[in-house]
Structures are given as structure tokens and as C-alpha cells.
Amino acid sequence: MSIPDPDPRPQPPIEPALEDCCGSGCPNCIFDVYQMLLANYKEALAAWEVRHPEAVEKPGQE
Numbered sequence: 001m002s003i004p005d006p007d008p009r010p011q012p013p014i015e016p017a018l019e020d021c022c023g024s025g026c027p028n029c030i031f032d033v034y035q036m037l038l039a040n041y042k043e044a045l046a047a048w049e050v051r052h053p054e055a056v057e058k059p060g061q062e
Contacts (some may be wrong), residue, residue: 007051010044013037 004052016048 006022007048010041010048010057012041 013034016034020030
């Protein structure tokens, strides 16, 4: 049995498809929510990369 990673890499939110929007002008449109989740993800990823510099891919390092 493996021990779960106590600090896993953040995962990006799933981008909604165009047909996922109802088109009624909701105050919390699925695309607005996605943009908020994406901003939160980018912030969390940047913080995670500071804690895990060995995991950050450098240019030309493939």
C-alpha cells in the first residue's frame, strides 16, 4: 500500500464546452466560474512550484 503524496501538484480545472452554458446570462456563468477556478489553480501551482523547485521544467529540458 502506497502513502498518498501530502502535497500533490495542483490539477487544472476542466474547461467547460460551449454547449455547457445555458445562455441565459446567469450571474455565476459556468465560464465565469471556470475563470475563477483557473486563476486559483495558477496561484496554487505557482506556490506548489516554489515548494517543489525540482519539479519545475526548465526551458530546453525535455
